[in-house]
Amino acid sequence: MRKIDPAQYRAKRRHIMMAAAPLFAAHGLDGTSTARIREAAGVSSGTLFHYFPSKRAVFVALLTDDDNGDAQRLAAARDRDDPRTALLDLVEDLAAPAASPVAAGLVMEALRQAGNDAELAAALEADSDVELEALAHLVSRSVRESGADPVLDARATAVWIQTIIGALFLRAATETGFDAAAQLRDLRLLLDRLLGETSPRTER
Amino acid sequence: MRKIDPAQYRAKRRHIMMAAAPLFAAHGLDGTSTARIREAAGVSSGTLFHYFPSKRAVFVALLTDDDNGDAQRLAAARDRDDPRTALLDLVEDLAAPAASPVAAGLVMEALRQAGNDAELAAALEADSDVELEALAHLVSRSVRESGADPVLDARATAVWIQTIIGALFLRAATETGFDAAAQLRDLRLLLDRLLGETSPRTER
DNA sequence: GTCTATACGTAGATAGAC
DNA sequence: GTCTATCTACGTATAGAC
Numbered sequence: 001m002r003k004i005d006p007a008q009y010r011a012k013r014r015h016i017m018m019a020a021a022p023l024f025a026a027h028g029l030d031g032t033s034t035a036r037i038r039e040a041a042g043v044s045s046g047t048l049f050h051y052f053p054s055k056r057a058v059f060v061a062l063l064t065d066d067d068n069g070d071a072q073r074l075a076a077a078r079d080r081d082d083p084r085t086a087l088l089d090l091v092e093d094l095a096a097p098a099a100s101p102v103a104a105g106l107v108m109e110a111l112r113q114a115g116n117d118a119e120l121a122a123a124l125e126a127d128s129d130v131e132l133e134a135l136a137h138l139v140s141r142s143v144r145e146s147g148a149d150p151v152l153d154a155r156a157t158a159v160w161i162q163t164i165i166g167a168l169f170l171r172a173a174t175e176t177g178f179d180a181a182a183q184l185r186d187l188r189l190l191l192d193r194l195l196g197e198t199s200p201r202t203e204r
Numbered sequence: 205m206r207k208i209d210p211a212q213y214r215a216k217r218r219h220i221m222m223a224a225a226p227l228f229a230a231h232g233l234d235g236t237s238t239a240r241i242r243e244a245a246g247v248s249s250g251t252l253f254h255y256f257p258s259k260r261a262v263f264v265a266l267l268t269d270d271d272n273g274d275a276q277r278l279a280a281a282r283d284r285d286d287p288r289t290a291l292l293d294l295v296e297d298l299a300a301p302a303a304s305p306v307a308a309g310l311v312m313e314a315l316r317q318a319g320n321d322a323e324l325a326a327a328l329e330a331d332s333d334v335e336l337e338a339l340a341h342l343v344s345r346s347v348r349e350s351g352a353d354p355v356l357d358a359r360a361t362a363v364w365i366q367t368i369i370g371a372l373f374l375r376a377a378t379e380t381g382f383d384a385a386a387q388l389r390d391l392r393l394l395l396d397r398l399l400g401e402t403s404p405r406t407e408r
Numbered sequence: 409g410t411c412t413a414t415a416c417g418t419a420g421a422t423a424g425a426c
Numbered sequence: 427g428t429c430t431a432t433c434t435a436c437g438t439a440t441a442g443a444c
Binding site: 213216247248249250251254255 | 429430
Binding site: 009043045051 | 409410411412413
């Protein structure tokens with residue numbers, strides 16, 4: 001007996017996920033009961049567990065269902081002409097979700113849960129490694145092509161860039177009235193400084 | 205009927221807190237049962253609730269009992285002679301607890317919980333504001349006295365320094381095998397760059 | 409596919425003996 | 427002050443009717 005409509009099935013699954021997302025972001029995985037998810041999604045307990053085998057599965061799906069084609073965006077950034085501009089744009093792209101409190105909160109909770117869930121940790125680290133590689137590649141190209149002069153080597157610099165982006169998520173998730181747009185502007189200035197002089201460098 | 209020994213009372217209270225700390229750090233507040241705390245501390249449920257009115261009270265006590273005299277240390281740093289060195293030393297001092305996975309995990313969980321607990325949020329923000337003021341003061345003095353040239357104004361720079369310290373805690377809490385010592389070395393280099401040239405500046 | 413009703417375990421917290 | 431025993435509520439997840 002075939003499904004009536006696979007598209008509708010996925011839509012409803014997604015509907016439940018979207019209802020659960022702000023709850024997980026605000027109260028964490030353990031702090032969110034299936035009853036609240038059920039209520040927020042407007043479905044019964046039976047329906048919830050028809051679409052997901054467990055509460056954790058809803059959470060994991062939110063983190064691993066990649067609807068934005070992240071990998072493609074990273075690959076495109078990697079190969080752009082001007083590495084310095086490409087790097088700064090990529091950073092902004094990676095940091096942008098911090099503007100959404102829900103996204104920021106979810107990421108924070110994901111990192112927390114990854115400590116106790118090897119499978120989740122592996123998935124997150126895989127994503128992170130791809131990001132890191134793209135960042136390091138662009139830092140490296142910047143050094144060669146546009147005279148950047150970072151204090152650290154390319155990979156370490158990339159790790160720090162990732163770290164700082166993570167810090168933005170942290171602040172977005174915890175600070176009420178966090179002004180993401182202003183922070184992104186500052187971030188660009190700071191990175192410019194961290195990467196060092198461009199060539200030809202300006203004399204003061 | 206007076207207490208047998210107030211000092212012993214506080215010691216036992218502290219013993220329970222110390223037993224709970226790594227559990228909260230690893231599994232979060234909601235993810236840690238009173239049964240596990242009880243077990244780790246080697247006391248019964250009755251005893252646990254004799255010393256603390258609730259599980260949350262144990263957690264809050266871990267964050268708000270200031271045993272290190274943080275305020276004094278900040279005030280001392282504020283008024284040191286060489287502001288640039290004082291600033292870098294202060295940053296190291298503030299970032300140092302990130303070397304302890306338990307401390308880092310607790311801080312992360314505290315920030316997460318602060319979103320749903322106004323009282324806790326207020327306490328944490330008060331601490332953070334005192335830190336920020338000391339940092340901004342030192343940045344400001346560095347600009348005037350030692351020719352620092354940050355990209356942003358003193359307060360914004362201080363906020364970013366806090367952000368970067370937060371990033372260290374984040375990584376310490378989420379990354380297994382995090383090398384805190386190495387990161388502190390990098391941090392000093394990065395901040396030096398971020399603060400800009402010292403005077404007399406060196407020509408390359 | 410979606411519901412109602414509920415099983416079954418474990419949670420936080422308390423009572424009262426010692 | 428500390429224990430054992432226990433209360434009540436709520437947690438996730440399932441069963442089975444529709």
